[in-house]
Amino acid sequence: MNDIKIAVLGSEGVGKSALIVRFLTRRFIGEYASSSECIYRKCLSVDGRQVHLELYDPCSQACEGKSALNDQIHWADGFILVYDISDRSSFLTAKAIVHLIRELHLGSAKRDSLIFLVGNKQDLCHMREVQREEGQRLAAEYRCQFYELSVAEHYQEVAFIFSKMVQNASLGGKGKERRRRPSGSKSMAKLINNVFGKRRKSV
């Protein structure tokens, strides 16, 4: 079975958990308990082959600092870098992360097809601080694929992004060494706990 590890990275509150939860459950839920980082697992069938997908969702508060980020970058095969189109500082964070990924030049992470830049919260376009063209330019500069969407409103786009990433990773992803995971892993039960958990966030 192929193992594919994807880290979903970005500033606090950009919608990383929402993106993962939307992909795994098809549902958008406005509140998440995310006081700890976690890894979600899912088995998929891609072109008749079984793929074991691991999705890393960091807790922004607990994972600040370059060394935590380095660990995450070492661990992952592919990256989904999320920013919030209504928050310019989150765009600058995404830029710093993609720069670091490129700087570290690690294994398959070098492959252009395995870094996606995602501008989330397109439904908040009346509060837009980052133009679509800026996202496109950043993606072109760092040779990533670019998407803009609303996790709240666009399930199909969310599903497309993950299936594209899995497809790209499984095309060239064989013979990788085992890497230490950045931290704890969680099951669907934990996911449900997170979704219906404690921390309240505003939309």
Ligand SMILES: Nc1nc2c(ncn2[C@@H]2O[C@H](COP(=O)(O)OP(=O)(O)OP(=O)(O)O)[C@@H](O)[C@H]2O)c(=O)[nH]1
């Ligand atoms: N309007 C709108 N709100 C969204 C969207 N996606 C996520 N949110 C909201 O943004 C807030 C933060 O979402 P999270 O998924 O917890 O963000 P995160 O990046 O995981 O945050 P940390 O766990 O703190 O790093 C929540 O209130 C979500 O409901 C979206 O597409 N549109």
